[in-house]
Amino acid sequence: MTPADTGAFAQGTSEFMLSGLVPDIAREMHVSIPAAGSLTAAFAVGMLIGAPLMAMLSLRWSRRRALLAFLVTFLLVHVLGAVTTSYGILLATRVVAALANAGFLAVAVATATTMVGPNAKGRATSVLLGGVTIACVAGVPAGALLGQLWGWRSAFWAVAIASVPAVIAILRSVPAGAPDSAATSARRELRSLRSPRLLVTLLLGALVNGATFCTFTYLAPLLTTTTGIGSAWMPAMLALFGLGSFLGVTIGGxxxxxxxxxxxxxxxAALLIGWVVFAVAAGNQVAAIVLVLIQGTLSFAVGSTLISQVLYAATEAPTLAGAFATAAFNVGGATGPWLGGIAITAGLGYRSPLWVSALLVTLALATAGTAQGIRRRNTASRHEKPPTAAL
Incomplete structure (x- = not known):
């Protein structure tokens, strides 16, 4: 694995691992399940805010310095999260960790896309996301297993320890270099957000990722209470979702x-059908297990493809394109768990996030269809000849 992949593995583990730890955190911190689930939303909010801000900050540094600064910060706040007894401090550490994660990914995406040809952004994205999907396959289930054996705090310690090899790899492999020469272009790159194609793609990414995180955040309570799968099987269920994410990123690449x-x-379309079927069949163990794999695959196949399309749409923002994609996807990452928590708090049960996920994908499909219709109408109107003046 490259230094970026190694760091992405540790950070991906942190981002996703709470789905297997929510019940334990809620119990120890004396908060509700939705409140514990909001830790995932807090991470997403930090990613949303941090992606553009940290990307612009990193333009003033060499890539080596930026990667190290973000990763060391990420490591230290996980140590703080592992020892705190305050829910408020734990919530704050999730935001700071997300800011650091956002900065790291912004630098890593910019680096990855400059190393490939102009028509290979999807392939570069899939390689970078490989570290995240490996985290889903191995890191997240391992975190859930650690949580069962030694408590949820051990998972935070594990993420901090897993960050150390990435720090060493960056020190050894990434040259010091000079600050990015594109620093003066930040304002110009931000103006690329006026592009309708880019804005629509960002919105689609937010909706699809919102659907993914809405269900994934509450996957453990859903499977244990509604499906009837024992908590001891949660690491295996998370690994199955992670396997699906790996397959999805591979297909997308x-x-x-x-x-x-x-x-x-x-x-x-298949993703929408899958969420509806999952909501209806959540009480059936076999169906639920199969759908965990299928939805993981579809979510990441569609999601990773949308990330690459953001990079293609943001051709005028080569440095901040990755930040735009990260921010949009974390709008969904914050909104999805929040909406799922509202549904659960309203007494609709742990199936309700599945229906919310289906609704979000429906909105994505409707948005894409509307945008395509408008584009075709505008194209047709531009090709119409003006009427001949009457004699």
Whole structure:
């Protein structure tokens, strides 16, 4: 693994691991399940705020210095999270960790996309996301297992320890270099947000990722209470979702550059159907297990493809494109768990996040269809000849 992949593994583990730790955190911190679930939303909010801010800050540093600063900060706040007895401090550490994560990813995405050809952004994105999906397959279930054996705090310690090899790898492998020469272009790159294509793609990414995190955040209580799967099987269930995410990113990497539209249309429709079927069949163990894998695959196939499409749409913002994608996806990462928590608090049960996920994907499909219709109408109007003046 590259230094970026190693760091992405530790950070991906931190971002996703709370889905297996929510019940234990709620119990020890004496808060509700939705309140514990909001720790995931807090991380997403930090990513949302931090992505553009940290990306612009990093332009003043060499890539080596930026990667080290963000990763060391990430490590230290996990140590604080592991020892605190205050829910408020734990919540704050999630925001700070997300700020550091956002900065790290912004630098890593900019680096990855400059190392490939202009028509291989999907492939570069899938390689970078490999560390995150490995975290889903191995790191997140391991965190859940540690939580069962030694309590949820041990998972935070594990993330801090897992960050150390990444720090060493950056020190050894990334040259000191000079600050990014694109620093003066930040204002110009921000103006690229006026592009309708970019804005629509960012919105689609937020909706799809919101659907993913809405269910994934409450996956453990859903499977233990509604499906009836024992808590001892949660690491295996999380690993299954992680396997799906790896398959999805792999599929996205192969298709995103050459055939993104068929993947997004077919995958989006299948994702909607999957959430509806999951909501209806959540009480069936076999169906739930199969759908955990399928939805993980579809969510990351569609999601990673949308990330690459953001990079293609933000051609005028080569440095901040990754930050735009990170911010948009974490709008969904914050909104999804929040909406799921509202549904649960309203007494709709642990199935309700599945229905919310289905609604968010429906909105994504409707948005894409509307945008496509407007684009076609505008294209047709531009090709119409003006009427001949009457004699």
């Amino acid at each position: 192969r298709m995103a550059d050459a055939r993104p539209v068929p993947l997004l249309v077919t995958g989006g």
